[in-house]
Amino acid sequence: MRIPMSRRHILTAATTFAGAVASLMLVEPGRADDGSAAASNSQLKKQDVAYQDQPKGEQRCGTCKNFLAPSGCRVVSGSINANGWCLLFKPKAA
Numbered sequence: 001m002r003i004p005m006s007r008r009h010i011l012t013a014a015t016t017f018a019g020a021v022a023s024l025m026l027v028e029p030g031r032a033d034d035g036s037a038a039a040s041n042s043q044l045k046k047q048d049v050a051y052q053d054q055p056k057g058e059q060r061c062g063t064c065k066n067f068l069a070p071s072g073c074r075v076v077s078g079s080i081n082a083n084g085w086c087l088l089f090k091p092k093a094a
């Protein structure tokens, strides 16, 4: 059975993205003096994880295990709003 090129391309891209995300979950960058995550080449860009400055339902950065108060994130670069959200949201353990 032959897989169409477009499907193979999509599967390859999805696998690459999943691998990159898994690698990032294992890396914990340092903190800058202001408490935010230090800039890191291994962090993802906001646009790559559909970051938004508003919560998604009950999900928000302030309740995500990747959030670094007051305005950082272990896996996403830049200033992060505690009321923001992205595709990598993981709830903190209760």
Ligand code: SF4
Pocket: 051, 060, 061, 062, 064, 065, 066, 067, 068, 072, 073, 074, 075, 076, 080, 084, 085, 086, 087, 088, 089, 090
């Ligand atoms: S929701 Fe996304 S941007 Fe916000 S803290 Fe979690 S991983 Fe970082």
